[in-house]
Ligand SMILES: Nc1nc2c(c(=O)[nH]1)N[C@H]1C(S)=C(S)[C@@H](COP(=O)(O)OP(=O)(O)OC[C@H]3O[C@@H](n4cnc5c(N)ncnc54)[C@H](O)[C@@H]3O)O[C@H]1N2
């Protein structure tokens with residue numbers, strides 16, 4: 001079977017996914033999710049021409065005064081009356097200007113003498129320190145687009161625009177299944193021949209940010225009926241992720257077990273290193289992603305497939321990881337027949353690949369803050385060369 005290019009596999013995975021139902025949630029619960037539809041302004045911001053400084057609202061044409069301070073305008077206070085010629089209005093940041101005023105003389109530039117003020121010689125232009133009505137946004141403006149990521153700034157604009165709830169896709173459920181006779185639960189005694197199962201806690205940590213609920217199906221033996229039963233138990237999840245048993249060995253039973261449980265495989269084996277044995281398919285309403293067992297391979301394939309899938313199903317317009325450019329600090333060898341996703345970190349002198357690129361080397365993985373992405377067949381790279389990186 002020929003190896004599928006990463007981008008093609010990602011596209012096929014997205015095509016397998018159904019979109020999740022929409023729901024409205026309070027803004028505080030929308031953080032880290034994506035908008036299910038455009039958000040429009042329900043009001044003007046600012047609602048009127050407002051002062052950006054503490055000082056006096058005046059007519060700029062009357063500068064440098066003298067003016068009589070006839071009234072006061074404070075945010076949340078009574079609305080000011082129209083300003084007569086020769087009058088100033090004491091004003092505070094965020095307060096509306098009286099009709100007739102067109103500039104703010106900041107108090108540092110005003111000399112007050114009882115009820116009167118005069119300005120220092122600094123020039124005062126029309127519109128100075130005035131925020132025009134609707135200069136941030138106007139009623140009906142599309143402020144946030146469907147598919148946009150919701151963070152703190154988007155919450156701020158949505159609330160100012162009059163919203164207290166936002167439309168998002170419902171949370172999804174991810175079932176995690178760990179296969180391998182050698183695995184013992186985290187923290188359990190580890191007899192010779194065994195190792196603690198780290199993939200499920202690692203994947204749960206990777207999924208801690210996106211809007212999903214995790215169901216840990218636990219450790220399942222390399223046994224066809226046991227694995228098929230585990231798939232049946234996971235079938236109500238939106239996404240089933242397995243780790244291990246994905247390759248070609250006699251004990252790699254994930255594919256036949258998925259088949260036995262009624263699943264339909266869409267693709268298997270990707271042109272990437274690590275992560276070649278990755279597979280995906282559908283079982284009823286659930287989408288299945290079979291990751292390799294090696295912890296580094298599981299980490300890299302989760303970064304490139306599982307997290308993008310969660311983002312895609314959750315409505316993200318831009319679900320794939322973003323690449324950036326970086327300068328290499330050390331040489332890299334020629335790339336083989338699969339695209340390389342080298343674990344690396346960014347230092348003062350450029351990006352450095354970690355010493356062990358073995359797909360079982362978790363200590364080296366823990367030092368990485370990015371992946372260097374190199375296409376299959378790329379020639380050796382030298383220090384100073386620019387490479388694509390995928391920040392983690
Ligand atoms: N003849 C071939 N052998 C292998 C090939 C191949 O193409 N031909 N592919 C290799 C590649 S690439 C990878 S990656 C691995 C992945 O194989 P599996 O997905 O079948 O993984 P396992 O064999 O079950 O486990 C691999 C390794 O990872 C450890 N492991 C498994 N699960 C966990 C877990 N939950 N927590 C921590 N560590 C785990 C497991 O003990 C093994 O050491 O296959 C190559 N072989």
Ligand code: MOO
Pocket residue numbers: 272273274275276277292294297359
């Ligand atoms: O492709 Mo495997 O995932 O190298 O270790």
